[in-house]
Structures are given as structure tokens and as C-alpha cells.
Amino acid sequence: MSDTKTDGKVRKSETEWRKELTPIQYAVLREKATERPFTGEYEHDPRKGTYVCAGCGQTLFESDQKFDSGCGWPSFSKPAIESHVDEERDMSHGMIRTEVLCSKCDGHLGHVFNDGPGPTGLRYCINSAALKLNEKK
Numbered sequence: 001m002s003d004t005k006t007d008g009k010v011r012k013s014e015t016e017w018r019k020e021l022t023p024i025q026y027a028v029l030r031e032k033a034t035e036r037p038f039t040g041e042y043e044h045d046p047r048k049g050t051y052v053c054a055g056c057g058q059t060l061f062e063s064d065q066k067f068d069s070g071c072g073w074p075s076f077s078k079p080a081i082e083s084h085v086d087e088e089r090d091m092s093h094g095m096i097r098t099e100v101l102c103s104k105c106d107g108h109l110g111h112v113f114n115d116g117p118g119p120t121g122l123r124y125c126i127n128s129a130a131l132k133l134n135e136k137k
Contacts, residue, residue, distance in 0.1 A: 010056045010105040021055065028129040029055045029107035032092075032099075037072025040128025044068070049135040050080065051126075056105035058084050060131065061124065069116070069123050074131070076124040077116050085124075087112065100124060 012020075017030050027033035042051070051061040051074075061076040069075035079085045083103060090099040090111065100109045109130045116123030 008104060012105075017055070022129070024129045025054050028127045029053075029102075029105075029109075032108040034110075035073065035127045035129055040073055042074045042128040042131055042133060043072065045074075045133065047133060047135050049133050051076075051131045051133055053102040053105060053107055053109075054130055054132045055107040056102060057132075058102055058104040060084055060102065060109065061126070063133075063136075067117060069125070071123070071125055073110060073125045074128055075116070076126065077122055078120045079124065085109065100126065102130075 014030070018026055021029060024035065028035065048063045050059055051063070052059055059080050062080045065076045065078050065080070067075055067077060086101045086103045086106075088099045088101060090097045097111045097113075100112050101107060102109060107130060108127075110124065110126040113123045113125060114121055
């Protein structure tokens with residue numbers, strides 16, 4: 001049974017997540033999988049709007065912070081709201097990286113790197129499957 005605790009976190013059973021998410025969304029958001037590069041829906045999408053978490057709908061990134069990094073995934077220079085993304089150290093795959101998570105549902109979004117454009121110098125490399133675009137008309 002889905003639940004939002006007083007801390008604002010969305011908590012659902014794995015069965016509920018599987019019912020609500022597509023297989024690729026579940027793999028990325030709940031199992032920390034990664035889409036194959038250059039295959040995601042939003043990598044080269046020029047539409048303007050707000051990118052929200054595909055798991056819980058929390059605002060994550062704005063299209064005006066999106067840029068083409070050539071890495072194969074949508075890239076953003078900063079979150080729309082800093083507190084809406086959490087970061088954790090990721091030492092999987094023989095690398096030390098910084099994982100990016102949705103602060104509301106703990107869904108895996110991607111990773112952040114220190115090789116982005118100014119002024120932040122950051123590149124939030126995010127899986128399309130973790131996002132939904134609320135397009136601005």
C-alpha cells in the first residue's frame with residue numbers, strides 16, 4: 001500500500017512500483033539500471049518544459065538547464081530545486097561516482113559529474129526513463 005510519510009517520502013511496495021512503472025522505468029528507478037546510451041526519449045528532445053520524476057512526479061529539472069553533452073543521456077547543469085535531488089557516493093562498476101536520486105521517492109536518476117558548463121561546472125547525466133516532461137505550451 002502506497003504511503004507518504006510525514007518526512008515527505010513516497011514509500012510503496014515493490015509490487016506497487018512494478019504495477020505503476022514500465023519495465024525500463026522500474027529497472028532504472030528501483031534497481032539502479034542505466035539505459036543504453038543514445039536510446040533515451042529525452043536525449044535530443046528540444047521541447048521546453050519541466051522534467052519531473054517518472055516515479056512520483058516531483059519537479060527535478062528545467063529544460064532551460066538542459067544541454068547536449070554528447071554523453072548519450074539527457075544532461076542538465078543544475079536541478080530545478082536543489083532539495084529535490086539527493087546525492088550518494090556510488091562505488092559500483094569499479095568507479096567512484098556520485099549517484100543522483102529523487103529526494104521524494106529515492107528513485108535512481110543517474111549521476112552527476114564535474115565536467116559540465118558554467119556557471120555550475122556540473123553535468124547531471126540523467127536516464128530518460130527516470131523522467132517525464134511536462135511540456136510548456
